[in-house]
Amino acid sequence: MKWIPLTALIAWVPIGFAADLPVKQVILYKHGVGYFLRSGQVDQGQSARLEFKAAEMDDVLKSLTIEDRGGAKVSGVRYDSSEPLERRLSEFPFHLTEGQPLAAILDQLKGARVELKLGSEALAGVIVGGRVVPAVERNPEREQVSLLLDSSELRTIDLASAASVKFADAKLQAQFKAYLATLADARSKEKRSLYIDSTESKARQLLVSYMLPAPVWKTSYRMIFGEGEQPTFEGWAIVDNTTGEDWLGIQLSLVSGKPISFVSRLYEPRYAARPVAELPDQQAQAPVVYEGAMEERGDRATRKAASGGGAIGGMLGVAPAAAPAPPPAPMMMRMGGNVSSVAVATEARELGDLFEYRIATPVTVRKGESAMLPLLQQKTGARKLLVYSDPSAMNPMSAAEVTNSTGKTLDGGPITVYEAEAYAGEALVATLKAGEKRLISYAVDLGTRITTNLDSRVDTVREVHLKRGVLSTRTAAVETKTYTIRNVDQKPKTLVIEHPVREGFHLMNQKPVETTSSAHRFEVKLAPGASEKFPVTEERVYETSMAVSNVTPDIVVLYATNKALTDSGRKQLEQILEQKRKIAEAVREIRQTEKRAEALVRDQERMRKNIESLNQVSGQQQQVQNYARQLAGQESELAALRDRLAELEKQRAALESDLNALIEKLEF
Numbered sequence: 001m002k003w004i005p006l007t008a009l010i011a012w013v014p015i016g017f018a019a020d021l022p023v024k025q026v027i028l029y030k031h032g033v034g035y036f037l038r039s040g041q042v043d044q045g046q047s048a049r050l051e052f053k054a055a056e057m058d059d060v061l062k063s064l065t066i067e068d069r070g071g072a073k074v075s076g077v078r079y080d081s082s083e084p085l086e087r088r089l090s091e092f093p094f095h096l097t098e099g100q101p102l103a104a105i106l107d108q109l110k111g112a113r114v115e116l117k118l119g120s121e122a123l124a125g126v127i128v129g130g131r132v133v134p135a136v137e138r139n140p141e142r143e144q145v146s147l148l149l150d151s152s153e154l155r156t157i158d159l160a161s162a163a164s165v166k167f168a169d170a171k172l173q174a175q176f177k178a179y180l181a182t183l184a185d186a187r188s189k190e191k192r193s194l195y196i197d198s199t200e201s202k203a204r205q206l207l208v209s210y211m212l213p214a215p216v217w218k219t220s221y222r223m224i225f226g227e228g229e230q231p232t233f234e235g236w237a238i239v240d241n242t243t244g245e246d247w248l249g250i251q252l253s254l255v256s257g258k259p260i261s262f263v264s265r266l267y268e269p270r271y272a273a274r275p276v277a278e279l280p281d282q283q284a285q286a287p288v289v290y291e292g293a294m295e296e297r298g299d300r301a302t303r304k305a306a307s308g309g310g311a312i313g314g315m316l317g318v319a320p321a322a323a324p325a326p327p328p329a330p331m332m333m334r335m336g337g338n339v340s341s342v343a344v345a346t347e348a349r350e351l352g353d354l355f356e357y358r359i360a361t362p363v364t365v366r367k368g369e370s371a372m373l374p375l376l377q378q379k380t381g382a383r384k385l386l387v388y389s390d391p392s393a394m395n396p397m398s399a400a401e402v403t404n405s406t407g408k409t410l411d412g413g414p415i416t417v418y419e420a421e422a423y424a425g426e427a428l429v430a431t432l433k434a435g436e437k438r439l440i441s442y443a444v445d446l447g448t449r450i451t452t453n454l455d456s457r458v459d460t461v462r463e464v465h466l467k468r469g470v471l472s473t474r475t476a477a478v479e480t481k482t483y484t485i486r487n488v489d490q491k492p493k494t495l496v497i498e499h500p501v502r503e504g505f506h507l508m509n510q511k512p513v514e515t516t517s518s519a520h521r522f523e524v525k526l527a528p529g530a531s532e533k534f535p536v537t538e539e540r541v542y543e544t545s546m547a548v549s550n551v552t553p554d555i556v557v558l559y560a561t562n563k564a565l566t567d568s569g570r571k572q573l574e575q576i577l578e579q580k581r582k583i584a585e586a587v588r589e590i591r592q593t594e595k596r597a598e599a600l601v602r603d604q605e606r607m608r609k610n611i612e613s614l615n616q617v618s619g620q621q622q623q624v625q626n627y628a629r630q631l632a633g634q635e636s637e638l639a640a641l642r643d644r645l646a647e648l649e650k651q652r653a654a655l656e657s658d659l660n661a662l663i664e665k666l667e668f
Contacts (some may be wrong), residue, residue: 019046021208025251027054027356030237030411031258033059034214048196048206054082054242054344056212057192062170063211068204076421082268085182092179102159103130103143108382113168114147118161124168125149129638158411168660191244211261218252218374221429223382223400225420231382235375235410237357241365249362252373255410256431284334329541355409381405387441388450388483389498396448396495397441398425404432417442426641447489448526455480464565468573469663471548474538479505483534487526495524497534505538548663553580569668579659586652593648598639600634607631 021038028034042048052060057079066074089095094108106114107130125147133142143159159165165177167173174664198204210239218238225231239252257512291489347358357375365371381403388396399419404410410432417424417440425442456479465472487493498519501514512520524534565573614620 011572019048020044021048021050022204023243023247023250025253026247027253027255028214028217028262029214029257029259030087030211032377033211033261034215035209035211037207039205041203041205042196042198043203047198048208050194050196050208051191052194052212054192054267057082058263058265059212060194062209062264063209063255065209067207067209069207074090074196074198076197077194080192082192087269088182089179092175094175094179096179101143102165103132104143106130106145109172112172115166115173116147116157118157119163123147123149123155123348125155128154158414160203181514187293191550193401212243214244219411221415222414223380223402223415224418225382225384225424229377233380233382233402233406234377235374237373238370239365239373240370241367244367246367246564247363247365249364252358252359252363253377254359255354256357256409260352289347293353293409335598350409355411357408374486376406376408378406383494385439386493386495387439387444387498389493392454394449395444395446395450396450398443398445399427399439399441399496401411401437401439402429402432403437404434407434409433414435415440415442421488447487448495449486449488451484453482453484456481464569465668466548466569467667469548469660471551472545475542475544477542478508478537478539480535480537483524483536484531485524485526485534486531492528493526495526497522497524497536502538502540504540506540508537508539510534510536547575553577553584566668572668575662576659579655579662583652583655583659586655587647590645590648590652593641597638597645600638600641603635604631604638625645 019042021040023038025037128146130145135141146156222234382400385399386396387399412430417426427440427442458477514521611627614624
């Protein structure tokens with residue numbers, strides 16, 4: 001296998017006639033691209049020609065590979081170029097936009113000579129300007145053009161009254177025609193040609209491959225349940241040929257998976273903005289600062305030698321197509337009283353994270369047509385169930401638990417279910433790896449009815465812990481959801497209940513057969529005509545923390561009497577409780593002493609006011625002396641109270657210090 005180096009594709013030389021290369025292999029992917037391989041003989045003096053839609057050229061230029069099996073040299077690859085529309089239109093002296101009025105177009109052509117016909121009158125002159133007069137009250141919007149007539153008269157004309165407008169300058173007329181032709185060409189859907197040239201004077205065999213946007217291939221399945229046997233699983237692939245070219249006897253492969261793919265703008269010419277360089281003025285020469293070299297000459301020569309002459313790398317190699325294996329004998333299948341005969345000739349294999357179905361026999365799909373191709377038909381593991389996952393519904397869904405025992409990856413798609421030789425319903429399935437198990441539901445089971453009831457309660461404290469003065473508790477909320485199930489039919493059933501997974505809740509009384517990211521699945525066996533109750537109990541534990549120093553004695557008592565507390569923890573809490581009671585008693589006595597002192601101060605204030613009033617009244621000296629004696633006695637009592645307050649404050653501080661020391665060393 002010989003790959004053509006990129007350096008050989010720089011120059012091209014047009015040679016003789018062009019030969020077409022037919023499509024030999026197509027690989028379709030799930031992310032909207034397809035791999036195409038073309039192969040054919042190119043005779044002496046010929047170039048190979050490929051045709052693509054303009055929208056496909058970006059992907060072709062990004063992925064094109066060329067293999068020459070005859071040892072010939074490819075001298076170049078050339079193709080029809082496409083300059084950006086905006087750049088081509090920018091060369092014209094005017095610009096037309098969608099819905100632009102004629103007055104605005106003429107305004108861009110100031111100085112151009114025009115000829116107008118106004119009924120029987122003909123006018124000729126130079127455009128001064130154009131404008132649109134907005135509508136005012138009952139006067140409609142008008143378009144006007146101002147002209148400098150040949151008589152040197154300035155005149156404004158309503159364009160609505162002009163029967164025709166003609167440019168006197170033939171060059172300007174040609175520019176308008178070219179502008180409109182450019183717009184029409186941009187809307188053209190014609191194909192672009194790509195040529196592969198060679199300087200060899202002999203025939204050669206070329207293999208050319210590339211990626212193109214392609215419709216996503218689809219899958220559909222049939223599941224047929226028989227009496228007392230495993231169901232038959234049948235898969236079909238649906239492909240669409242939108243390339244505009246027949247696929248005649250090609251090798252077709254279908255790949256499941258989504259590799260990264262993107263569009264890179266390679267086809268449309270790209271222009272870079274260049275800086276404007278002005279001539280230097282006559283100024284003093286500024287000093288020039290040169291940067292140091294990043295590599296020496298020897299390093300550069302070594303690097304150049306290492307990079308020269310590289311071949312095309314990182315491209316998809318094309319292996320010779322193997323001779324197709326003979327298709328297996330068709331499998332016969334009963335369905336709705338008819339016989340379905342499908343000859344499945346598909347080879348399947350893993351491609352890393354992808355999975356490939358290779359159709360073993362040549363495939364023909366005409367342009368503009370689609371095809372259904374059989375992927376598989378074989379027995380598979382499945383059992384019929386009921387699934388209940390919608391709590392707002394009364395009836396569960398008829399379903400099947402499908403185990404992919406085909407040995408192949410089954411791409412996602414619809415499944416049509418047949419049961420007892422009749423249509424039973426439809427389902428959707430996501431991609432199923434080999435050996436993976438999945439539930440599918442295809443109908444509503446009216447013979448089973450389900451109701452639900454929710455009961456909740458908040459338990460007492462489950463755990464109490466103390467460490468470094470922080471009291472932590474764990475409290476549980478318990479919820480029980482009871483499913484009441486009635487089997488109306490006189491046949492046994494197996495029901496799968498999908499109970500939602502809730503963050504923070506844990507199952508207590510039931511063990512699921514499996515758990516998904518969103519649901520616990522429980523299996524319930526239903527006897528004929530029987531009713532069942534299936535309770536699911538969950539709990540959620542809440543944790544709280546608080547500083548013991550800030551907790552009142554009543555709260556400490558509550559935790560100390562909790563059954564979840566250990567004996568050691570209870571004794572330690574009782575020590576804290578006793579210390580807090582002493583502190584509370586000291587605080588209570590402090591408050592009482594403060595109240596007595598405040599009452600004495602108020603009484604003294606009252607007596608002083610009375611003494612002041614009596615001193616101004618004759619004959620009241622005795623009463624004044626009585627008040628004075630009472631004041632003296634209260635002053636002595638007040639001094640004693642202040643001493644007691646100081647003593648109590650010291651006592652409280654000592655008790656609090658002892659409590660803090662006790663809290664720091666206690667732990668349970």
